[in-house]
Amino acid sequence: PFIQYGAKTGKSYKEMKEAEKFLPGGVTANIKHFAPYPIVMNKGNGAWLEDVDGNQYVDYLMAYGSLALGHGHDDIKKAIQDQLFEDGTFLFGTPHSLETTFARKIKSYYPSMDKIRYTNSGTEATLLAIRLASAYTGKKKIAKFEGHYHGGYNEVLYSINPPLSEAGDEDKPNAVPESAGMDFYLDQKPLVLPFNQPDATEKLIEEHATELAAIIIEPVQGGFIPAEQQFMDRLRNVTKKHGIVLIFDEVKTGFRSALGGGQEIYNIKPDITTLGKVIGGGFPIGLVGGKEEILSISKPKAAGDVFDVGQGAESSAKEILFHSGTYNGHPTILAAGLATIQRLEQDFDATLAYTNTLREKIEDLGKKANVPLSTVGLGTIFSVICTRDSNIRHYRDLQKTNLELRKEMDFHLLNEGIYTKPLNRYSISTSHGEKELEATLNAYQTVLNKRLGG
Numbered sequence: 001p002f003i004q005y006g007a008k009t010g011k012s013y014k015e016m017k018e019a020e021k022f023l024p025g026g027v028t029a030n031i032k033h034f035a036p037y038p039i040v041m042n043k044g045n046g047a048w049l050e051d052v053d054g055n056q057y058v059d060y061l062m063a064y065g066s067l068a069l070g071h072g073h074d075d076i077k078k079a080i081q082d083q084l085f086e087d088g089t090f091l092f093g094t095p096h097s098l099e100t101t102f103a104r105k106i107k108s109y110y111p112s113m114d115k116i117r118y119t120n121s122g123t124e125a126t127l128l129a130i131r132l133a134s135a136y137t138g139k140k141k142i143a144k145f146e147g148h149y150h151g152g153y154n155e156v157l158y159s160i161n162p163p164l165s166e167a168g169d170e171d172k173p174n175a176v177p178e179s180a181g182m183d184f185y186l187d188q189k190p191l192v193l194p195f196n197q198p199d200a201t202e203k204l205i206e207e208h209a210t211e212l213a214a215i216i217i218e219p220v221q222g223g224f225i226p227a228e229q230q231f232m233d234r235l236r237n238v239t240k241k242h243g244i245v246l247i248f249d250e251v252k253t254g255f256r257s258a259l260g261g262g263q264e265i266y267n268i269k270p271d272i273t274t275l276g277k278v279i280g281g282g283f284p285i286g287l288v289g290g291k292e293e294i295l296s297i298s299k300p301k302a303a304g305d306v307f308d309v310g311q312g313a314e315s316s317a318k319e320i321l322f323h324s325g326t327y328n329g330h331p332t333i334l335a336a337g338l339a340t341i342q343r344l345e346q347d348f349d350a351t352l353a354y355t356n357t358l359r360e361k362i363e364d365l366g367k368k369a370n371v372p373l374s375t376v377g378l379g380t381i382f383s384v385i386c387t388r389d390s391n392i393r394h395y396r397d398l399q400k401t402n403l404e405l406r407k408e409m410d411f412h413l414l415n416e417g418i419y420t421k422p423l424n425r426y427s428i429s430t431s432h433g434e435k436e437l438e439a440t441l442n443a444y445q446t447v448l449n450k451r452l453g454g
């Protein structure tokens, strides 16, 4: 497939060569890169992307799940225009009404959130969540799960994609740094826990209970590997027992696993939740919500005691948790996010139906072609796994599947006009419909008829 890929994407190759002169690897985020070179896109419309060579793709990346309505949805365009014209500004820098309207809407789906604060990204949201947990408990250590991503800063940048040779025991994973330049921060190493392994997880938590401020988890790993109910119930119980703050990072699962995220599916109330991606309608956002007694640590004590000292210092009062950001609660982004949620209220079920039909049909086609294919997912995200054993429960199970075959298939699919970044998951939008389903299944049919893996 790589020869055909080269033939179809000549302009992407040239543009990436040019990009490399200015950007390391030609990209602005490492995750955008893949070998031999990524495709450069220049248009999006509904469920479709068009690259610089004019090739059309059904897009299943959906900007890593952010675009729940697809590209350029009219509802969002209108909401943005209305906001800009009615309010007459791009940014207030003061409180404005939409901040409350949006919080009320979020809370209706996430009743675990007594109070809410906005940030500019999911990374900032988990960072704030961890600081809140540390302030609340007076403790310094956090635990995270192997294979789970929460953003690119030191405390959580461990054991996301560790080589199995370094990952340690399945029951007691090592904390493997994911970046160069982290030596300075080694004392911030998190405790790494094994996802979906309730006995081993409980044991490690019990051993470290006195040090732990918080445990952060994606209730559905990467948005597509569901936690088991019993595992979640036990995690909630053991954290409650020891007064450890349980943080659900629902940046990926929010409005995707279900409208109410993983916490709706598992019927569990985390102490803190983070959201991002979908709730910004394609624009940068993050959000932290949670228990009154925790979130209120960031509450200014009384009118007049918050001084704008020097360059943005908020307050010298150590008992108040610092939280600031020029763009927090950006009106245009909240308008885009609100329009997204309102559209999802109408169309989420249809998107879910599309997702489930696509998963079933891909599995059927795999069976007919005798290619080992299964899918793993929840809500409107899933991944295609090259294995006959569909019981994928955590990071290490995934590593044992045939990733080479999956990659080969992905390049064939790219050549047939189906876009997902090789080895990435599928995120479905409300813009995926009959036409896209047919195009996708035709492409799969064509690809599965080739001699794969040979």
Ligand code: PMP
Residues within 6 Å of the ligand: 064, 120, 121, 122, 123, 124, 126, 149, 150, 151, 152, 218, 249, 250, 251, 252, 276, 277, 285, 286
């Ligand atoms: N948490 C999770 C679960 C995520 O998937 C991501 C982004 N992929 C983040 C946090 C970080 O969000 P952002 O990229 O907006 O900083």
